Amino acid sequence: MAFLFYLLSGIALLSALMVVLSKSPINSVIYLIVCFLSIAGHYILLNAQFLAVVHIIVYTGAIMVVFLFVIMLLNLNKTNEPHKSVLTKFMAVISGGMLFLVLIAAAKGVNEMIVAKEFDANIGLVANLGKVLYTDYMIPFEASSVLFLSAMIGAVMLGKKDKK
Amino acid sequence: MIQDIPIQYFLIVSTTMFFIGVCGFIIRRNLITMLMAIELILNAVNINFVVFNKFLFPHQLQGHFFALIVVAIAAAEASVAIALFINIYRRFTNIEVENISEMKY
Numbered sequence: 705m706a707f708l709f710y711l712l713s714g715i716a717l718l719s720a721l722m723v724v725l726s727k728s729p730i731n732s733v734i735y736l737i738v739c740f741l742s743i744a745g746h747y748i749l750l751n752a753q754f755l756a757v758v759h760i761i762v763y764t765g766a767i768m769v770v771f772l773f774v775i776m777l778l779n780l781n782k783t784n785e786p787h788k789s790v791l792t793k794f795m796a797v798i799s800g801g802m803l804f805l806v807l808i809a810a811a812k813g814v815n816e817m818i819v820a821k822e823f824d825a826n827i828g829l830v831a832n833l834g835k836v837l838y839t840d841y842m843i844p845f846e847a848s849s850v851l852f853l854s855a856m857i858g859a860v861m862l863g864k865k866d867k868k
Numbered sequence: 869m870i871q872d873i874p875i876q877y878f879l880i881v882s883t884t885m886f887f888i889g890v891c892g893f894i895i896r897r898n899l900i901t902m903l904m905a906i907e908l909i910l911n912a913v914n915i916n917f918v919v920f921n922k923f924l925f926p927h928q929l930q931g932h933f934f935a936l937i938v939v940a941i942a943a944a945e946a947s948v949a950i951a952l953f954i955n956i957y958r959r960f961t962n963i964e965v966e967n968i969s970e971m972k973y
Contacts, residue, residue, distance in 0.1 A: 778953075799890075
């Protein structure tokens with residue numbers, strides 16, 4: 705179990721790094737798919753089986769396919785993307801690194817938390833999640849359908865050609 | 869068991885992923901790659917939700933629910949952003965952030 709965790713974490717972090725560093729957008733998308741698959745492995749380790757399946761279907765099945773489709777449609781696979789100056793990169797690393805330090809320092813204080821030892825292995829299955837989804841969180845769940853409707857209308861409105 | 873791994877290790881993984889996402893958002897100039905960095909940030913937050921749900925409240929499902937909502941919002945956001953990119957490409961014939969400065973000044 706611990707070995708699986710280290711393996712998945714290593715794959716996830718390395719591929720996340722390669723998403724940012726690789727030159728061509730197609731390579732970035734492929735590395736992002738690898739990263740999402742290893743995150744789904746993390747979810748299975750953490751006993752969230754339904755969430756892992758939804759993650760694979762939505763991210764690698766829908767969003768990444770749209771990304772690849774747009775990159776190939778617009779012919780954006782140019783590797784000579786001019787990079788920002790060294791100063792900008794340095795400032796990005798510094799400013800991101802300060803946030804990183806603060807978050808790591810916060811994570812070190814979790815020692816005092818009481819970690820629950822016993823658990824139910826079936827808690828992440830779709831039956832339990834559906835029960836919670838349709839009773840306690842009914843209103844946010846239904847509101848997300850309105851969000852999807854507005855996103856769909858917005859995408860169609862923005863994507864169509866404006867006639868001059 | 870999974871409980872043998874300290875909770876800090878999961879938090880360090882998600883924090884590092886968040887950091888990579890923030891840096892990528894600042895460094896890259898391609899709009900699609902910047903959107904990918906945003907997806908990385910959202911996933912780091914998702915890992916945090918599931919980890920805290922698993923380690924602290926294993927009999928409840930709030931963390932799973934919020935992770936599902938984040939996935940839904942990421943899907944909606946990606947669809948609208950890609951429609952915007954196609955529109956920008958029609959007008960400027962490339963999608964780099966430096967060229968899109970009409971509404972800046």
